[in-house]
Amino acid sequence: MTRRIAPTADEIEALAEDALAHIPPALLQHVRGVSIQVDEFPDDETLKDLGLEGPFDLLGLYHGVSLDRQSVGDPPRAPDRILLYRRPLLDFWCEGDDDLRDVVRNVLIHEIAHHFGFSDDEIYRIEADG
Numbered sequence: 001m002t003r004r005i006a007p008t009a010d011e012i013e014a015l016a017e018d019a020l021a022h023i024p025p026a027l028l029q030h031v032r033g034v035s036i037q038v039d040e041f042p043d044d045e046t047l048k049d050l051g052l053e054g055p056f057d058l059l060g061l062y063h064g065v066s067l068d069r070q071s072v073g074d075p076p077r078a079p080d081r082i083l084l085y086r087r088p089l090l091d092f093w094c095e096g097d098d099d100l101r102d103v104v105r106n107v108l109i110h111e112i113a114h115h116f117g118f119s120d121d122e123i124y125r126i127e128a129d130g
Helices: 009-021 044-050 086-095 100-115 120-129
Strands: 035-039 060-063 081-085
Touching: 009 035, 009 081, 009 086, 009 100, 060 100, 081 086, 081 100, 086 100, 100 120
Parallel strands: 035 081
Antiparallel strands: 060 081
């Protein structure tokens, strides 16, 4: 997507679903139960919990128990989900030269990495190593 008309939440969700469909099957099998949700902004509680100053500081968030911390003996819990934040994503997109499809894909992959148990520092190190 290269147009500069603000896509809807449904359009961003479709981009995320398309990106998800291109994940290698060996990894995808571990992500099948994770839902993708697009909200306008993170809520105030999330911003406070993460120590962020404003709603544009967060593009996406993984909610759940990462695979490395799950156990068959765990009590039932809410399904894992990845939240993508529409307005911060659009702001980031408009400020740069990347295609929106690439922005959404990169944020989605970052959040999937959290599902697999990677920390932000580990993800950034992997990205830096190329």
